[in-house]
Amino acid sequence: MNRKITIFIACCILCLVSLIVYNAEVAESPRALFVSPENNGIPRPLRKFVPTPIEVDVTKMCGKICDREMRTCFDPTLSVVVYDGTSPEKMRFEQKVKKFTPKIDTEEAENKWKHNRSKCPVNELDESFHTMTKQESCAIVGNSGILLGSECGEEIDSYDFVLRSNLALLEGYTKDVGNKTNMMMINFSTLGRIYGTLRNQSKAKDDMLRYFKLLNGTILWYPKATGERQSSRLQHIATLFLEENIHVKFAYNLMTATVVTKRKWGTGKEASSGLITFTMAQTFCKNVTLYGFYPYQRDEFGVPVLYHYYEPNLIDFHTRTHNFDREHRLLRSLHDQHILKLVIGSCKE
Incomplete structure (x- = not known):
């Protein structure tokens, strides 16, 4: 015991x-x-230790580029983005389509797979721009001389959204081509012409500034490759417009539209400005009608047709750069399939 x-x-x-x-x-x-x-x-x-989130770079794959509210999304290879009210020095015109690196914290980084092929709000790429607004009806006005005498101006101006290209003249031709302009597409050579004209004081500069003042509120759209040289020129033009109180918005493609359009339609040669404009307009226009798309030297009655309605020039449409005939046959086929409406001739018949 x-x-x-x-x-x-x-x-x-x-x-x-x-x-x-x-x-x-x-x-x-x-x-x-x-x-x-x-x-x-x-x-x-002591309180439970909670590590401070550390921001890290994670590559994000964008399957779709969407508006800020995530209501409307676009294929990233066909996305047109618009700088609106952005200071010129913040306009970078970077063409980065599928990959970009947003800052996310370590907790999110553990689920990297969630960032693959996701829908990306456009402001996540850049706070400075937005996507195109969806439109019910769009008119794309080409520059062919087939428009002369057509009296299509009133009909063209009745559309919700009107797209033109390469600084086509309107003054003196409004009866045939209209006056309304919501978007002006410019190609590589036209960008160079604008930049060169606006650099030096001259009558040509004054005339060009007056032209753009008539386009107040219009979107100036450059769909081609935006390398350092092109971006610098666009920034220079934007700076001058700000100084001259010209309210023009600037837009560009997240991927060069030339490559995308050629690949989409199999044109062989480089796509023309008209075909590029139509291809991109399809992404934000429900119904598209084309005017002034006619790549031949004579109309159906044998009457000579000017290359541009505002210039007295007759040239050979068979160039090394574009295949106009093939493109026109494509557009006629799309017209027959009711994918677009192709207007050739008078609007008053």
């Missing part, structure tokens, strides 16, 4: 010693307790 009591007392002493040692270790541990003058020297437990 005495032996059992002795063992019991020994066990109790051992437990008491262990408890004293444990409390001593905990009291000395800076990770478990924190003593400060404010709490009268009484130890209190």
Whole structure:
């Protein structure tokens, strides 16, 4: 009996010693307790350690480029983005389609797979621009001399959205081509012409500034490759417009439209400005009608047709750069399939 009591007392002493040692270790541990003058020297437990989120670069694949509200999305290879109210120095004109690197915290980074082929709001690429607004009806006005005498001006101006190209003249031709312009597409050579004209003080510069003032509120759209040289020229033009109080928005493609259009339609040669404009307009226009698309030297009655309605020139349409005949046959086929409407001839018949 005495032996059992002795063992019991020994066990109790051992437990008491262990408890004293444990409390001593905990009291000395800076990770478990924190003593400060404010709490009268009484130890209190530390809060649970929560690491501060660290932003990291994660490559994000954009399957769709969407508006800021994520209501309307576009194929990234066909996305036209618009700078609206952006200072020229913030206009970068970068063509980055499928990959970009947003800053996300470490918790999100653990789920990198979620960022593959996702829908990307356009402001996540750049806060400075937005996507094109969807339109019910669009008229794309080409520059062929077939428009002369057509009296299509009133009909063209009745559309919700009118697209033109390469600074086509309107003054003196409104009866046939209309006056409304919501978007003006410019190609590489036209960009160079604008930049060169606006660099030096001259009558040509004054005339061009007056032309753009008539286009107040219009979107000036450059769909081709935006390398360092082209981006610099666009920024220079935007700066001058700001100084001259010309309210023109600037737009460009996240991927050069020349490559995309050629690949889409299999034109062989480089796509013309007209075909590029139609291809991109399809992304934001529900119904598209084409005027002034006629690549031949004579009309159906044998009457000579000017290359541009505003210039007295007759040239050979068979160029090394574009395949106008093949493109026109494509457009006629799309017209027959009711994908677009192709207007050739008078609008008053």
